[in-house]
Amino acid sequence: MSVSEALKKRVSIRAFLDKPVPEExxxxxxxxxxxxxxxxxxxxxxxxxxxxxxRVG
Structure with a gap:
């Protein structure tokens, strides 16, 4: 993948689920x-x- 392709496929997540992330x-x-x-x-x-x-928040 080229840098241009990576930039075009980039996403920003603005909302997160309120659940724990597995330690692994x-x-x-x-x-x-x-x-x-x-x-x-x-x-x-x-x-x-x-x-x-x-955790605070």
Whole structure:
């Protein structure tokens, strides 16, 4: 897929279901994200995941 094709197929989700995301999905997302490039290979990621009583909103 070319960059132009990816941009044309892009969507933005504005509404979310009020249901939990399975932990395995988060693990897959974070695992895949580790493969993405970063500026000068500094990898400045800080990820926080909260659920249940800890979640505000």
């Amino acid at each position: 999905i988060f693990k897959k997302i974070f695992s895949d994200a580790q493969l993405s490039p970063s500026n000068c290979n500094v990898q400045p990621w800080q990820i926080y995941v909260v659920s249940g009583a800890n």
